[in-house]
Amino acid sequence: MKLKNAWPKYYKKGVVTHYCPGCGHGIVHRIVAEVLEELDLGKRAIGVNPAGCAVLAYLYFDFDVIESAHGRGTAIATGIKRSRPDLFVFTYQGDGDLSAIGTAETIHSANRGENICVIFINNAVYGMTGGQLAPTTLIDMKTTTTPLGRDPKYDGYPLHITDVVAQFPGVVYAERVAVDGPAGIRKTKKAITNAFKTQVEGLGYSIIEVLSPCPTNWKLSPVDSFKWVTEVMMKEFPTGVLTDKRPGKE
Amino acid sequence: MSKIFISGNHAFAEAALRAGCQCYFGYPITPQNELGEYMADHMRKLDRVFIQSESETAAINMVIGSAATGARVMTSSSSPGVSLKQEGISFLAGFELPAVIVNVMRGGPGLGNIAPSQGDYFQATRGGGHGDYRTPVFAPASVQEIADLTYHAFDVADRYRTPVMMLSDGMMGQMKEPVVFPEPIGKLPDKEWALKGRGDGPSRYICSLILDVVEMERHNWKLVRKYDEIEKNEILYEEYMLDDAEIVVIAYGTTARIAKGAIKRVRKDGVRAGMLRPITLWPFPKKALADLCARIRQFVVFEMSTGQMLEDVQIALAGRADIVFHGRPGGVVPMPVEFARIIYREYQKMTKPQI
Numbered sequence A: 001m002k003l004k005n006a007w008p009k010y011y012k013k014g015v016v017t018h019y020c021p022g023c024g025h026g027i028v029h030r031i032v033a034e035v036l037e038e039l040d041l042g043k044r045a046i047g048v049n050p051a052g053c054a055v056l057a058y059l060y061f062d063f064d065v066i067e068s069a070h071g072r073g074t075a076i077a078t079g080i081k082r083s084r085p086d087l088f089v090f091t092y093q094g095d096g097d098l099s100a101i102g103t104a105e106t107i108h109s110a111n112r113g114e115n116i117c118v119i120f121i122n123n124a125v126y127g128m129t130g131g132q133l134a135p136t137t138l139i140d141m142k143t144t145t146t147p148l149g150r151d152p153k154y155d156g157y158p159l160h161i162t163d164v165v166a167q168f169p170g171v172v173y174a175e176r177v178a179v180d181g182p183a184g185i186r187k188t189k190k191a192i193t194n195a196f197k198t199q200v201e202g203l204g205y206s207i208i209e210v211l212s213p214c215p216t217n218w219k220l221s222p223v224d225s226f227k228w229v230t231e232v233m234m235k236e237f238p239t240g241v242l243t244d245k246r247p248g249k250e
Numbered sequence B: 001m002s003k004i005f006i007s008g009n010h011a012f013a014e015a016a017l018r019a020g021c022q023c024y025f026g027y028p029i030t031p032q033n034e035l036g037e038y039m040a041d042h043m044r045k046l047d048r049v050f051i052q053s054e055s056e057t058a059a060i061n062m063v064i065g066s067a068a069t070g071a072r073v074m075t076s077s078s079s080p081g082v083s084l085k086q087e088g089i090s091f092l093a094g095f096e097l098p099a100v101i102v103n104v105m106r107g108g109p110g111l112g113n114i115a116p117s118q119g120d121y122f123q124a125t126r127g128g129g130h131g132d133y134r135t136p137v138f139a140p141a142s143v144q145e146i147a148d149l150t151y152h153a154f155d156v157a158d159r160y161r162t163p164v165m166m167l168s169d170g171m172m173g174q175m176k177e178p179v180v181f182p183e184p185i186g187k188l189p190d191k192e193w194a195l196k197g198r199g200d201g202p203s204r205y206i207c208s209l210i211l212d213v214v215e216m217e218r219h220n221w222k223l224v225r226k227y228d229e230i231e232k233n234e235i236l237y238e239e240y241m242l243d244d245a246e247i248v249v250i251a252y253g254t255t256a257r258i259a260k261g262a263i264k265r266v267r268k269d270g271v272r273a274g275m276l277r278p279i280t281l282w283p284f285p286k287k288a289l290a291d292l293c294a295r296i297r298q299f300v301v302f303e304m305s306t307g308q309m310l311e312d313v314q315i316a317l318a319g320r321a322d323i324v325f326h327g328r329p330g331g332v333v334p335m336p337v338e339f340a341r342i343i344y345r346e347y348q349k350m351t352k353p354q355i
C-alpha cells in the first residue's frame, strides 16, 4: 500500500513543533514543504523566517533558512535574490511583522517587483507576544491592548495590505486564502504553488495571504477557531485572487 | 600604477569595486551621496548589484541577505542614517556575517547638520546596536588611506566574519586627493558557511535567536574570542614625529591631519611635539599608548566631538600621564593654528618652571 500523505521531503522528521494545538502555522509549513518538493525547489530554496510565532521555523523546515529581524524579511529576501538570482527565495511573515513594523519593506519590495514570494500569515493578532492588537485585528475584537475591543476611531481600521500591494504593477500574483478546512487548505496549496511558479518563471513578486487560526490568543477551541476564520474573519478579509498578471491570465 | 585624482566618497566606492564588492545597498544622505552615485554608475555596468533602498533599515537588511549568500557587500550612510542601521549591524554581528559599512559622519545629535564631525565615535566603537558585540572600525586620514583601508576592510570582514565600519567624516568624503588604488582582487575567498540552498547536503540555517541561556552565553564568549583575535592581529596606528617627542597628540581622521599641520608649526618654535594616530578605533591601540607613558608625561587629545575617543585614551593611560582635551563638536572644523596654540601652551607649562 502506498501512503497517500508521505512525510514531505523538506520537512524535518522527528521534531515536535512549538505551535499551540489548532494553530495554522503547522498546516502552512507543511504546504510550503510539499510545494517545494513538488516543484523540485527544495535544494535551491532559501526561506526567510520572521520574528513572531514562526521564528523557529528553521527548526522544522529542511531546506536553508535565515532568520530576519522583525519586519525586515523582504529586504533580506531582496539581498539574497539579487545576489543569487538562481536561488528560490521566499519570506514567511506574520501580520505584525509584514503589515506593522515591516510595512515599508513590504510595500517597496513589492513595488520593485522583486522576484520573490511572500507567505503572509494573517491571524489578526500578535501571537508570540501574547495577543496584542495587530494591524489586521478586526473591529470590536478584544486583544490584550484593546481590552474593550478594537475601536476604529481610537485604534484605526483593519489594514488590508495585500489588497494594497496587489495594485502595484510589479506584483504579479496576489491571493488571499484561508486554512479553515480541507477545501481552504487545498486552495492554499494551489495558491502557494501559483506563487512559487511565478518566481520560477521569473515573472516577479507574489504574495499569498493566509487567514490562519490562533486559538490561544482568540481564546477559542481549535474547532471554533476554524469556524471563526470562515464566519468572522472572511467577512473582513474575503478570500480570492487579488491580482494575477501572469501572461495569459489577465 | 597611475595616480587618480578623486574624492573620498568616490574612493570608498572605487576601492570597494576593486575589493570585489558584488552588491551595494544604500539610501541618499548628505554628505556621502557621491558614494552611492558612483556605485549606481559602475555596479550594473560590471554586472553587479546596486539598489537604492527605501530606507537605511532596508539597506542594511539587504546587506544581511546578500552577505548570507557569501557575496562581498557594502552599504554607506551618514550619522542619522547609520543610527537606523544599528539594528542590522547587531544582527550581522550575531549572525557572524561579513559586511562593510561606511559612515561619513556629520554634526549631531538629531539631524544636526551636514558639516564634518566625529560625534559617532561611541556608536561605532561600542557596538552601536543592542547586545554584546564589537565592530572593527577603521578611521582613514587621507583619500589614499580611504582606498587602502576600504580594500583591507573587506578582507578583515571576511576573515573574522564580522561587520566592519569605515568611520570618516564629511571633510574626508568631499575632499579630492591623488590616489593609487590597489589592484582589483583576483579570486574572492571561498565561504563554505554561506547559504547556497542545501543541494544534496543537509539543510542549514543562520539565526541569532538562542533561547537557551547557556547556549547564548556560549555564543557571546565565542564572539569575544573572535574579538580577542582581532585585537591581537588588526590594530593599526601611525607614529608621527614621536622619536624625540615630549608632548604627544592623539587624534584620528580629519583631526589628525589638522594636528599634523599644528605639529609642524610648533616644531619650528622648538616644541618637541609628536602624534600617535589611531587608524583602528576599535581595536584601539591601547598598548602603544600605554608604552608611551614610560617617557611622555603630557598628552593632548583633539577631536571634532565633545570628547569620545578621549575615554579610550584615559583607559589606555590609566592615570599615568596628564591629558588635555580640546574638542570642536557640531560640524566646526578647527584650524591648525588653533591646535598649535594649545600644544604650544601645554608644552610651555611642562617645560617652564612654575612660579
Ligand code: SF4
Binding pocket: A018, A019, A020, A022, A023, A024, A025, A053, A123, A127, A128, A213, A214, A215, A216, A217
Ligand atoms: S500563539 Fe497563535 S499563532 Fe502562535 S503558535 Fe499559538 S496558536 Fe499559533
